[in-house]
Amino acid sequence: MLDLRGLRLVHPNGQRALDGVSLHVKRGERLAVIGPSGAGKTTLLRIAGTSLRPNTGDVQVLGEAPWGLAARQLRTLRARIGTIHQAAPIPPRLRVVSAVLAGRLGRWGTWRALASLAHPADAAGAHAALARLDLGDRLFDRCDRLSGGQLQRVGIARVLYQAPDLILADEPVSALDPTSADAALRALVAQCEGTGVTLVASLHALDLALRWFDRIVGMREGRIEFDLPREQVTQAMLQQLYAGDPLLPIQPPVDADSALDGEARAPVLMCR
Ligand SMILES: Nc1ncnc2c1ncn2[C@@H]1O[C@H](COP(=O)(O)OP(=O)(O)OP(=O)(O)O)[C@@H](O)[C@H]1O
Numbered sequence: 001m002l003d004l005r006g007l008r009l010v011h012p013n014g015q016r017a018l019d020g021v022s023l024h025v026k027r028g029e030r031l032a033v034i035g036p037s038g039a040g041k042t043t044l045l046r047i048a049g050t051s052l053r054p055n056t057g058d059v060q061v062l063g064e065a066p067w068g069l070a071a072r073q074l075r076t077l078r079a080r081i082g083t084i085h086q087a088a089p090i091p092p093r094l095r096v097v098s099a100v101l102a103g104r105l106g107r108w109g110t111w112r113a114l115a116s117l118a119h120p121a122d123a124a125g126a127h128a129a130l131a132r133l134d135l136g137d138r139l140f141d142r143c144d145r146l147s148g149g150q151l152q153r154v155g156i157a158r159v160l161y162q163a164p165d166l167i168l169a170d171e172p173v174s175a176l177d178p179t180s181a182d183a184a185l186r187a188l189v190a191q192c193e194g195t196g197v198t199l200v201a202s203l204h205a206l207d208l209a210l211r212w213f214d215r216i217v218g219m220r221e222g223r224i225e226f227d228l229p230r231e232q233v234t235q236a237m238l239q240q241l242y243a244g245d246p247l248l249p250i251q252p253p254v255d256a257d258s259a260l261d262g263e264a265r266a267p268v269l270m271c272r
Helices: 041-048 071-079 096-104 110-118 123-131 148-162 178-192 206-212 235-241
Strands: 002-010 016-025 030-034 056-061 081-084 166-170 198-202 215-220 223-229 247-250 268-271
Touching (some): 016 041, 041 198, 071 081, 096 123, 096 148, 123 148, 148 166, 148 178, 178 198, 178 206, 215 235, 223 235
Parallel strands (some): 166 198
Antiparallel strands (some): 215 223, 247 268
């Protein structure tokens, strides 16, 4: 599904973002990448999503080596990847329905895509995706009439509608209140459960990472510090990962399952 080996990436200004990162993700896995600001989480997701090429290292995504592909094959591969950004890249004047339908533009022919801007090709499908994010009533609103959190949910609905094989989510709920954040992750996880869809998300909210993801990858300074099933992630590991950053103890989620058993049941830490 995702096989990244020995990734190194230094930005043109000399800033090192990844320093020898390897990650293997199987089909259907749900993996959260956590770590302090600047750890390299976004960079890793961008490489996995084929929008950034590492200086060195091997990249295999959905069984393909993207940088060896012809442009058309690369487009086909990208249509199988759903990307959720912190700030959804949606033109402000676009209607919500078109923003959601854009999830399938990569699979539609040019004419169908253009025609859909005037007459939405599948308004019912877009509505169904939005309803899962509690936004069904905003189908025909303009995107610039939505709040930041609502816009972020439109970005999630777009990926639900796209129905990709691999979802890469970079801080997908950063603009949402706790209840909406939990509901949005529930919708994303429901999309993956039993379908073989793989979900890789970067998150700052550690309680959400431990509640919704089976595997936790801790990054710091461009390296992977740990890569463990969530049951094995301890508070000491989290403290070490975020050492030097302000930490805020919070209560574990009330319906948390075995993720917070034993040693890890100590108050979960939220990094601000
Ligand atoms: N376009 C860029 N040019 C130069 N340096 C960059 C660029 N993008 C990121 N970096 C640097 O690369 C490193 C990793 O950044 P990255 O965005 O991957 O971190 P992150 O873990 O996602 O952080 P955050 O949690 O704040 O989003 C940081 O030191 C950052 O300053």
